Amino acid sequence: MKTYLVGGAVRDELLGRKVTERDWVVVGATPQQMLDAGYTQVGKDFPVFLHPKTKEEYALARTERKAGQGYTGFVCDASASVTLEQDLQRRDLTVNAIARDQDGRLFDPYNGKQDLENKILRHVSAAFSEDPLRVFRVARFATRYHYLGFTIAEDTLELMRSMASSGELATLTPERVWQETARSLMERSPAVYFTVLSQCQAFEEWFCELPSPPDPAYDALTKSATSGMPLENRFSTLCTGLTEDAVKSLAARLKMPNAVSSLARLAATLSCHIDGQLDATTIIAMFDAADAWRKPERFSALLDVFTVTANARGIASWEHRNHILLSALEQARTIDVKAIIETGVKGPDIKAAVRDARCEAVNHVLTSEDATQK
Template identity: 55%
Template sequence: MKQNKQRDGFMDVYLVGGAVRDELLGRPVTERDWVVTGATPQEMLSKGYEQVGKDFPVFLHPKTKEEYALARTERKSGSGYTGFVCYAAPDVTLEQDLIRRDLTVNAIARDKDGNLIDPYYGVKDIESRTLRHVSEAFSEDPLRVFRVARFAARYAYLGFTVADETASLMRSMADSGELAHLTAERVWKETIRALGEMNPEVYFQVLENAGALGFWFLELIPSRVNSDLRLQRAAAAQCSDDIRWALLFADVSPEQTEKLCERIKAPNKYTGLALLISRFSKNFTASNQAEDWLALCNQCDAWRKPERFTDFITACTLIAAPSETGSALATALNEAVSKAGKLSAKAFVEQGLRGPQIGEAMDQARMEIIAEYLN
């Protein structure tokens, strides 16, 4: 395609990446990134741009605050996703900048007149619904294995799949052991973003097909099929990402759950709910009596953390398969916990009860409230 340019005084400016991709797909564009060729950092600063990049020159537009990055090349210099030497200078071309990107669908540029610059056939891959790596340099950044899996989860509903040659390259990267050099924070960030997509199960499917679950998600491998179905239900119900994360651990032991959450540095909110599911989700059955529900509430610390218990109950209904009965049961339990959680020990002290008697009396009162709501 003809390479037209948006002139901004001394420099050539192109809209790149996700904004171009999503415009072509008819999806909402939430942020726009720009690449600048033919400019130096000093020239950008003289135009009022604010430099924010540490590893390479990235600037904020003085009015829109959108990111403008100088065109750059990268050379592998070490392990992991940080082991690169970047070169940004006026002689770096747009094509050289685009070739360092991960996928062809992310390597399309557009000028102000809407003309596309597509040297690596990203438009063709958008039309064929294919996620394909731009070049062999893809293998230099292990984080891209997780990024491709996340993109697959995001665009699965449009029919996108990973190209065979890209899947093969991802398997080679996983086999090399490079994924172990990633930081937990970066893997967690990709994972939690993927869990929020319309098809979160695809993220783990792609990683499994690439042999990439072994280091970070080893404990999830035996229960992959069941967790796929549960994630589909959670996405359909538009559940929060902490519930989606917890559903992965319904068939995982508490010890393994704790180990995985610690390895990936999952925040306490996510770890706590995952452990509840791992430990107690099998105790959630429609045949339970009031005393069973009381025991479960005590185990889950429902009285002090009713919001977390609500998430636990929601997750349990998804594990057992959503139904009108399950939904009604969940509603009854949540209402019972809300009411029973307001009971105060003070009232029982005023009745003359002491020590263990207070706890026993509160349990009895709570069980009666649960029975009332269940009936």
């Protein structure tokens, strides 16, 4: 029984990147031997065990044979006779098919170290095409290592194109596609993810509502990453030119979290105000639509999205407009609804009175800003 560190931990050590997670493969062992050694079995589809002390994952070496559609349609052999080389052969990329033993020796039967040095993402074998999720995984790896100069090997890109044209991408679950997308969005060059998917004709299958790269929306996405914005802001930069219905359709297909979809819908419906006419009535309607009264933090996030969008589109007037909106919201939020009710206003007249008072507060801001500009 031999144990090897494999996958991302070895890859990132060789790249000099911080290793955050370690995965191990065990060769020559049976599930019972692992249990006898104090490991806890957690894998349902194939034997994966947690170390009794470190709780890191130890998987028995295995081979996989395609037996159905999608990324779950595999039959696994995790018998003690499976070799390390056979286990590494089932992995997606050569840079992920490097192992290191406990003495520090590297096992690299598919020349992953050379591909790391040449900054190439290359599939290990033709079995790559059996798992459609790998199209999105490779796009994510291309995104993660773009800053180091990594590119996808042309034959791998061609294989990804053939996988996209086969219809197998439709068999993926929304949760897995969104997981790869969300992780890519949080990298420093997230636009690369969508560019790669577009290059291999995998974009339309899952993201047909979004503008195809290149588009100014992807420049805004890049700026949002540079600014360190959270996930919902980054995704919303791609939605500023869409209709609300388009965002709803996209959100439903990907089953994205509500925090992401709600801000994206606002970005779509209110993006006309990035460079449209602003008056008190329009501004109050904007605040109402965004529920800025109860959720000022979300409205602030929306303005952050509009800031990077305006910068990407070269809208120089946005900085001043952003200042007006923030000042207007601050003043409008000072209106005391309770005090208005105490004046004797009743029923539906209350809402109208509050709106009038808020419009007056916003008009005061607009008047002051006009005077300052003059």
